[in-house]
Amino acid sequence: MKSFKSIVIAGLSVVVFAASVLTVQPASAQSSAALSIVPKKNYVIEQGKSIKDTLTIRNLDSQKELKLTLRVIDFTFNDDGGTPKLMLAEDAPQTTWSLKPFVTLPKTLTIPPKGSKTVDMKVSIPASQGAGSYYSAILYAAGSSDGGNVGLSASGVTLAFVSIPGEVNENLTLEKFGAYHSPTADNKGGYVFMTAEKPKQIAYTLKNQGNVTESPVGSITLKNMFGQEQTINNINPNSSLALIGQSRTFTSCIKLANQDVEFNGGTAKSNNCTEPDLWPGLYTATLDMYYGQNGNNTKELNSTVHFWYLPWWFVVAFIIVIAAVAFGIWRLVNKFKGRNFSNQRKKLSRRRK
Amino acid sequence: MRHTWVRLHAFIFNWRHIFTEELVALVLVLFIFIAPASAAMRFQERSLYINSTVPGATTSYEVSFRYMSPQPVGSVEMLFCIDPIPYHTCVTPVGLDVSNATLSTQTGESNFAILSKSANRIVLTRATSSIPTTSSSYKFDNVVNPTDSSQPFSIRLKSLSSSDGTGAQVDFGSVRGQVTDGMVIATQVPPMLIFCLAQKVDYNCGGSDDIFYTDMGTLDSKTTLKAQSQMAVGTNASGGFAITANGTPMSAATNVIDSPSSPTESTPGKNQFGINLVENNDPEIGENPEGEWTNAIASPNYSVPNMYMYVPGDVVAYSPNVSLMKKFTVSYILNASPSLRAGVYTTTMTYIASGRF
Numbered sequence: 001m002k003s004f005k006s007i008v009i010a011g012l013s014v015v016v017f018a019a020s021v022l023t024v025q026p027a028s029a030q031s032s033a034a035l036s037i038v039p040k041k042n043y044v045i046e047q048g049k050s051i052k053d054t055l056t057i058r059n060l061d062s063q064k065e066l067k068l069t070l071r072v073i074d075f076t077f078n079d080d081g082g083t084p085k086l087m088l089a090e091d092a093p094q095t096t097w098s099l100k101p102f103v104t105l106p107k108t109l110t111i112p113p114k115g116s117k118t119v120d121m122k123v124s125i126p127a128s129q130g131a132g133s134y135y136s137a138i139l140y141a142a143g144s145s146d147g148g149n150v151g152l153s154a155s156g157v158t159l160a161f162v163s164i165p166g167e168v169n170e171n172l173t174l175e176k177f178g179a180y181h182s183p184t185a186d187n188k189g190g191y192v193f194m195t196a197e198k199p200k201q202i203a204y205t206l207k208n209q210g211n212v213t214e215s216p217v218g219s220i221t222l223k224n225m226f227g228q229e230q231t232i233n234n235i236n237p238n239s240s241l242a243l244i245g246q247s248r249t250f251t252s253c254i255k256l257a258n259q260d261v262e263f264n265g266g267t268a269k270s271n272n273c274t275e276p277d278l279w280p281g282l283y284t285a286t287l288d289m290y291y292g293q294n295g296n297n298t299k300e301l302n303s304t305v306h307f308w309y310l311p312w313w314f315v316v317a318f319i320i321v322i323a324a325v326a327f328g329i330w331r332l333v334n335k336f337k338g339r340n341f342s343n344q345r346k347k348l349s350r351r352r353k
Numbered sequence: 354m355r356h357t358w359v360r361l362h363a364f365i366f367n368w369r370h371i372f373t374e375e376l377v378a379l380v381l382v383l384f385i386f387i388a389p390a391s392a393a394m395r396f397q398e399r400s401l402y403i404n405s406t407v408p409g410a411t412t413s414y415e416v417s418f419r420y421m422s423p424q425p426v427g428s429v430e431m432l433f434c435i436d437p438i439p440y441h442t443c444v445t446p447v448g449l450d451v452s453n454a455t456l457s458t459q460t461g462e463s464n465f466a467i468l469s470k471s472a473n474r475i476v477l478t479r480a481t482s483s484i485p486t487t488s489s490s491y492k493f494d495n496v497v498n499p500t501d502s503s504q505p506f507s508i509r510l511k512s513l514s515s516s517d518g519t520g521a522q523v524d525f526g527s528v529r530g531q532v533t534d535g536m537v538i539a540t541q542v543p544p545m546l547i548f549c550l551a552q553k554v555d556y557n558c559g560g561s562d563d564i565f566y567t568d569m570g571t572l573d574s575k576t577t578l579k580a581q582s583q584m585a586v587g588t589n590a591s592g593g594f595a596i597t598a599n600g601t602p603m604s605a606a607t608n609v610i611d612s613p614s615s616p617t618e619s620t621p622g623k624n625q626f627g628i629n630l631v632e633n634n635d636p637e638i639g640e641n642p643e644g645e646w647t648n649a650i651a652s653p654n655y656s657v658p659n660m661y662m663y664v665p666g667d668v669v670a671y672s673p674n675v676s677l678m679k680k681f682t683v684s685y686i687l688n689a690s691p692s693l694r695a696g697v698y699t700t701t702m703t704y705i706a707s708g709r710f
Contacts, residue, residue, distance in 0.1 A: 033549060033550040033551060033561075033565060034548070034549030034550070034551075034554075034558050034561065035547075035548060035549070036545050036546065036547045036548075037545065037546050037548075038543070038544060038545060038546070039544055039545070039546040039588060039590045039592070039594065039707065039708025039709075040544065040590060040592065040708040040710070042533060043533075044406055044533045060547065060549055060558045060559070061549075061560075061561070061563070062559075062560065063563055064563060078668065081673075081709075082592060082593070082673070082709035082710045083595040083597075083668050083671060083707075083709055084595070084707055084709070084710065085666070086597065086666070086705065086707070088599060088666075135710075137707065139705070141703070148566030148567045148568040148569070148699070149566075149567060149568055149569040149578075149580070149603065149687070149697075149698060149699050149700070150566065150567045150569065150580055150582075150685055150699070150700055150701075150702060151565065151566045151699070151700070151701035151702070152550055152551065152552075152565040152566060152567075152582050152701070152702055152704070153550075153565070153701055153702070153703040153704070154548060154549065154550035154584070154703075154704055154705075154706070155703055155704070155705040155706070156546060156548055156705070156706050156707070157705055157706065157707035157708070158707075158708070159707065159708050159710055161710070163533070182673075183653060184650065184653075186653075187653075188653055213710075215505070217437065217504075217505050217507070217529060218437060218438065219436060219438050219441060231441070233436055233441065234436075234504070237591070238591040238592050238593075238673075238674065239503060239504065239591070239592075240592065240709075240710065241710045243710065251673075261589075261675065261677060262677075263587065263589040263675070263677060264545065264547065264587075264589070266589070268589030268675050269591070269675070270648075270674060270675040271591070271674060271675075272648070272674065288437075288438050290437045290507070290527060290529050291529065292400065292528070292529050294401070294402060294403050294406060294530065294531070295400060295401070295402035295403075295415075296400055297398050297399060297400045298399045298400060298401065298437075298526075298527065298528040298529045300395075
C-alpha cells in the first residue's frame with residue numbers, strides 16, 4: 001500500500017512538474033522582438049528582366065533568437081500622409097499595383113542573438129507587364145507569445161517600389177496649396193489662411209490620377225507685403241511619393257535646418273523646420289512644380305495663394321494704434337471746431353459792441 | 354489760385370475727350386501685335402530619356418520638346434542643374450559630366466551642331482532660321498550620369514535667335530531626370546529602421562526584460578484592469594517611420610470586449626479595452642514618450658492623458674523624418690460590465706514598424 005502511495009505521489013509530482021514546464025515553455029520559446037531592417041527599397045526593372053537583391057535583418061536581442069516569418073503583402077495609403085495602410089489579411093484582394101506575383105523570398109528565417117542575416121530576394125517582371133509603378137511590402141513577423149491576457153508581438157516592414165519604364169499615364173492635379181501647420185500632440189494641424197501662430201511650413205496637396213507614383217520637384221517663392229522674397233528651393237526634400245489614387249500632402253519648411261546626426265555608428269542627415277523670419281502681414285506664395293518619369297513628358301503645375309500671419313500681439317497693438325489715431329483725429333477736429341466756435345463768438349461780440 | 358485749378362481742369366477735360374479713342378486703339382495694337390511676339394513661350398511636350406539610370410554610368414540622353422514660337426532660332430542652350438526654375442541659381446548635379454557629349458541623332462528641327470560644352474552646359478548652334486512649331490529630339494552620347502540618386506535633376510532648355518547662344522531667348526522650359534539605383538556614401542550608414550518591444554525595453558533597444566505578455570488579473574465590474582508595455586524605435590531614413598497597432602480587441606471565444614473608436618475615459622462597469630501612449634492618472638499608468646528627438650510623436654488620438662481607444666491598424670506613433678531612438682510606453686485598460694460572459698479574455702497585440710513613402 002505504501003509503495004502504491006509513493007508511486008502515486010511520484011506520478012503526481014512528475015505530472016505537476018511537466019505541467020509547470022509546459023506552461024512556462026511557450027513564453028521562454030518566444031522569439032526576440034528587437035530587429036533592424038531596411039525601411040524602403042526602390043528598383044527600376046525593364047519588362048522581361050529580373051533583379052536579385054539582398055535584405056539585411058539584424059537581431060538586436062542578446063539572449064533570444066529572432067524567428068521571423070516573411071510574407072509579401074499589399075499596401076495603400078492611409079490618408080494624405082506617407083504612412084502605409086497594410087493589407088494584413090491572408091485573403092486580402094490583390095491590388096492592381098501589387099508586386100506579390102513578381103517577388104520571390106524565403107518563408108522563414110532564424111537569426112541568432114545579436115546576429116544578422118541577409119535574405120536573397122528576386123523580383124522578376126514578365127515581358128508582357130505594362131509600364132508603371134508597382135509596390136508591396138515585405139512583412140517580417142516575429143512569433144507571438146502565449147500566456148497572459150495581452151500577448152505582444154513585433155513586426156517590421158520594408159516597402160518595395162518597382163518602376164517599369166515606358167510610356168506611362170501621369171496626371172497630377174493640385175488640390176490645395178498654402179501655409180500649413182503640422183499635426184502635434186495638441187493640434188491636428190492643416191492648412192491656414194489666417195493664423196496667429198507663425199507658420200513654419202508651406203504645403204501642397206496633389207491628387208495622383210495616373211498609373212505611377214509621383215515625386216514632384218520645384219520651388220516655392222514666398223513674398224511679403226513689401227515685396228521681399230524668400231525661396232524654398234527643394235519642395236520635396238525627402239523625395240516623398242504620391243501613391244496611385246492618393247491625394248498626398250507634401251510639406252516644405254519655410255526655413256530648413258540641415259543637421260548631421262549620429263545614428264547607429266554612422267551619420268544621418270536630418271531636415272527639420274526652424275522658426276522662419278516672418279513679420280506679421282499678408283504673404284503671397286507661388287508654387288512652380290515639375291514632375292515626369294524617365295522618357296515621358298515633363299509636366300508643370302503652378303499656383304499662387306495668399307495667407308495672413310497675424311499674431312495676437314500684433315492685432316492688439318494694431319487696434320491700440322488705430323484707436324489712438326482715431327482719438328487723436330477726434331480731439332483735433334473737436335479742437336478745431338471749438339476754436340472756430342469761439343472765434344465766431346468773439347466776432348459777434350465785437351459787432352455788438 | 355482758384356482760376357489756376359479751373360484752367361487745369363478745362364485743359365485735361367478737353368484732351369481726354371480728344372484722345373480717348375486713339376489711346377484705346379493704340380493700347381490694343383500694343384497688346385495684340387507687340388506683346389505676344391516679344392514674350393518667350395514654354396516648350397511643350399518636353400521630356401528626357403536616360404538610357405541607363407545607373408548613378409555615375411556613361412550613357413545617352415535624349416531630350417525632346419516642341420518649339421512653340423514661330424520665331425527664327427539659331428541656338429539652343431541646355432543647362433544641367435538640380436533646380437528646374439530658370440531664374441534660380443544653377444547648382445550642378447554631383448557627378449554629372451556632359452563635357453564629352455556628342456550629338457548623335459536629331460529629329461524635327463535639325464542641322465544643329467555642338468557649339469560649346471562644359472561639365473553642365475551644352476550649346477547647340479546652326480544658321481538662324483525660322484521654324485514651324487514642330488516636335489524635335491536631340492540625342493547625346495557619352496553623358497556621365499549624376500551619382501546622387503537621392504534627388505532629381507533638371508535640364509533648363511532655352512532657344513535663342515542668335516547662333517552663338519547669347520542674346521534674347523525665344524522659348525524656354527525644363528525637363529526632369531533622376532538616376533535611380535542607390536548610392537552608398539561611405540560616411541553614411543544605409544537607411545535602417547530599429548524597433549524593439551517587450552514589457553520593458555532599453556531606450557536604444559540594447560536590452561529588454563524579454564517578457565512578451567501580461568496577465569491583467571481577474572475582471573470585475575468595479576475595477577479597471579491595467580497593464581503596460583514599451584517599445585523603442587528609430588530610423589535614419591529621411592521618410593521617417595510609422596508604428597501601427599494590430600490585433601483583435603480582447604475576446605473569449607465569440608465574446609468580444611469592444612474598444613472605443615475615439616479617445617474615451619476609462620469607465621468601470623462598462624465593456625472597454627483601450628490603449629494610449631502617455632502618462633495617465635486615471636488609472637495611474639503609463640509614461641510619456643522618452644527621448645530628446647522631437648520628430649517622433651505619439652498619434653494625437655493616442656496621446657490624450659486618461660483617454661483611451663483602440664482601432665486595429667491605427668498608427669499609434671510616427672515620425673515624418675529622421676528620428677533618433679525614442680521610447681514609447683503603451684498603457685492598456687480593461688473594464689467589464691456586470692453582464693459580461695465569464696471566460697478567459699485574451700488578445701495579441703502586434704506592433705508593426707514600417708518606413709514611410
